[in-house]
Amino acid sequence: MKKLWIALCSLISACSPSPKPIHYGEAMCHWCKMTIVDQQHAAEAVTRKGKVYQFDAIECLVQYLDELGNDDQFAWLLVNDFNRPGKLIDAQTATYLVSAQIPSPMGAFLSAFATRAEAEAMQQQKGGQLYDWVGARQYVRQR
Amino acid sequence: MIRIDQVSKSFGKLEVLKDISCTFEQQGRIVAILGPNGSGKTTLIKSILGMVLPDVGEISVVGQPIRGRWAYREAISYLPQIARFPDNLRVIELLRMVQDLRQQPAHPEQLIKRFGLTSHLHKRLSTLSGGTRQKVNLVLAFMYDTPLLILDEPTAGLDPVAIIQLKEMLGQAREKGKLVLLTTHIMPLVEELADEVVFLLDGRIKFRNSIEVLKHTFNAANVEQAIARLLLNSGNAHRSLDRVSSVVS
């Protein structure tokens, strides 16, 4: 009964913005409309009002943000950690690797890593260029 | 048997019963409750039946307050003013149904014969004439052997023969020691049958006493005249009548 009550309350009350898990294979990319299947490159944006947008690739998130031109309205910007498929990490603190050896869903060869060390390790293995969030966005813009 | 204690009732702004107190003992009596339309007769009856719930005051039947109770109605047979029954039931089904609901010994057979309803038993209630329906209504009210009988306009729609039969039945009820409360507009009936008259006006009991006292008080030749005078005098007669009724009760 108590559980039921809590469930009803949480249903009715307005929610504080929080990330939502991506249902791979079902969800549609908000930008390019493709089904999200890649657990290493998906991304998510959550507005301050709690609306969740999901993307199949980091480049889609970046293009969406650039089109809106207003990052302030977002409470969360998240990207998949390449080394931990399915895990979402903060987009602003992630390190990005652009490597021709690692294709990403929308053709930008852009992957994200939780730490710089991991990104460097992958760079050793695959080659490519490292970026921070601002740099990665710049890269996508100029592509 | 029935004790009404300072009962008031209003419907919205309309005060229908105003601080009514009286008692009725069971002693083989027929009490006519009279009064002009809207004087509170039906409300009083319905209060006793528990259909109308008084705002103030208490009603007891057979020694028990009735508020929130229902079983006491086993002691009451009631004849409602307007008789309408489920259209799709047959007469016999209705009789059986009420018996089934009350689960008390009932004797409708004689009454059916008496009112000549035998041939109507398998007709649907919706097809019956008003008079016949009233007869069915009477059967329902009289088929139980209850100490208390409440009849709201029992003569409505009845043919003369049926009225005679009704009178007989009422007489028998009195002989059996029942208490009969009835409302009617037909004064000769009151004169002929009633032992006592309760006259209601504007929600108050204006007069309560035997027929003789009624006629005597208003110096009238018959009940009709007495009532008419009672009504005419009601304005200045208030006090004395109150006194009278309080003395009587």
Place this chain on the structure above:
Amino acid sequence: MIKILKYTLFDLLRSRSLLFYLAFYLAFTFGLFGLSADIQKVLISMMNVMLILVPLISTMLGVMYYYNSREFTELLLAQPIRRRDIFLGQFMGLSGSMAMALVVGVGLPFVWFGVGTSPFFVQFLILLGSGVVLTFIFCALAFFIALRNEDRIRGFGLAILVWLVFAIVYDGVFLLALALWSDYPLEKFALATSLLNPIDLSRILIMLQLDIAALMGFTGAVFKKFLGTALGSAVAVGVLVLWVLGPLAAIHAVAARKDF
């Protein structure tokens, strides 16, 4: 109560309006099958019709029944029977007989055309089940309205109003709210809002069982996920039950205080 129920049923099962109600469903459902042998299509069409008609007819017949049996109810009230039992019995009798008409009228054609062996049997059961529940809910609302209003015209008016609110106005306001707050995540709001209207809830319960649910996209998926859980279906059933019990409790409260 059982006896009142029995006699109310007995009376109603022979009433013309109920027979007409039954005949309509029979004719309509058979007619639909005549047009299309596709059980799912007929299910969807029937859903459309039932979600409009069941609440409408239930409120109308409910109010009508109450007013028509007013005098007889008085006779019953003068009998040694509990008040509550009279109204509960009448309510059960009315909604029970209407539900029966519905189940037979819609069920018979479906069974005739082989729903029992089709993959849509569960959907069919949910359709009938929600039809029955809606009958109960709107009969109860109708009884409540009639009890509260001695004036028949007013009673009928209110009954139509209640139907309008649940069947149309509610959805209109709902849509407006969705449009106004489209900046916010609305799935949960939508879920809660449609749970609160028994007609919407029934519609969604049936729709989620049909292919057409895919059209409902992400919001539909949220519904499906929620209602697919034990908690979700418990909430859905609970809400429907509350929609029956709530008006019943109100009937009970009003009847206990009412003068006849």
Place this chain on the structure above:
Amino acid sequence: MKYLVVWMVWLWIGLWPCSMKGASWWVYGKCEWTDIQSAIERAAPCDTVWVNGGVWRVDHPIVIDKPLVVLGKNRPIIDGGGGKGDLLLITADDVELSGFTFRHMGINYVEDVAAVRAESVRNVYIHHNVLENTFFAIYLAHVRGGEVAYNRIVGGAVEENNSGNAIHAWYCSELRIHHNEVQGHRDGIYFEFVDESRIYNNHSHDNLRYGLHFMFSDDDVYYQNTFAHNGAGVAVMFSRRIHMWQNRFMHNWGGASFGLLLKEIYDAQIQGNTFSKNTIGIFVEGSNRIQYRHNLFRANGWAIKMNGGCMDNVITENEFVYNTFDLAIQVANESNSYDRNYWSEYSGYDLDRDGVGDVPYRPVKLFAWVVQQTPEAMILLRSLFIDLLNFSEKVSPVLTPAAVMDHQPLMHPLLQ
């Protein structure tokens, strides 16, 4: 394994450059050449290597680095043993590979490993193979000219979200992909930077994402394929001059599903296709100068759903039958033409009996428009309020775009 492998001489006749002459090599167990790789090493260019039956466990990829015909007899099985590398690598031009079964590869999150990979070659011919539970099945990179045909590719990773594509082509041209059956992969057939290629008579079904997927590929044609029960049927993105003829898009039914996705494509032709029972028949965004003709849209949720940026498209002589929504559009005043189609919901009349309705038809329902603005409103589907809304809009249009109109709706179906 005790398979006896038979020696024989094979003369290959045909247009294949290697087919003029060449020795044949046999591979069999428990003898001199017990593995395929050494047979390949021994063979001279343009020879034929026959592999007769057997299960060949592969830990390092078999590399075909010279023009060879490698044929499997009695369906030899190349088994990856769940490993994380490629199984077979083609690095030479003019290689033909046929008759094998490839199976059992592990998932590799870092590399796109494939059962058969051809890289930087010309004229590769891969046919009549069976590929089961591979990661990527056939992977062509920088291949010019080549044929992938009659293969049966079955991915086992239906529940897994990380799975490769069945036929994956990257920076290729002049490919012919036909008569393959592909299922259970991420994308059935994937084209990225692949030009001037043909895809036909394939059956792509039950793939996680798309039956067929174009990215940045131009001047391709695909026809007479069937795409059924995929996450979504076909996605054509960022490509030009793609022709799509007589394909069947069926049962792509689910929350985010569609028969055909067009995104940023130009000058395409979509003709004679059937779209049946898809959540969205065609989902279009930012695509210009597309011809839609003679297509049948039947029982879809949306027949065509157009997001913004679609100009100069011509939709004519199609048939829209029993779709929940015939058309949904985001931006009203774009210059697309919708004339001369058959709409099953059209209720106009034809007084002059010329086969064309006298009243124009508005294919966008009000509710379709509302849902486009507020997707959550979709849960009101089939409610009385919505029916009334649609009806009133039909009687006196206020909100639905006036420009979107079929001025000459056909009275009779064209195609059936």
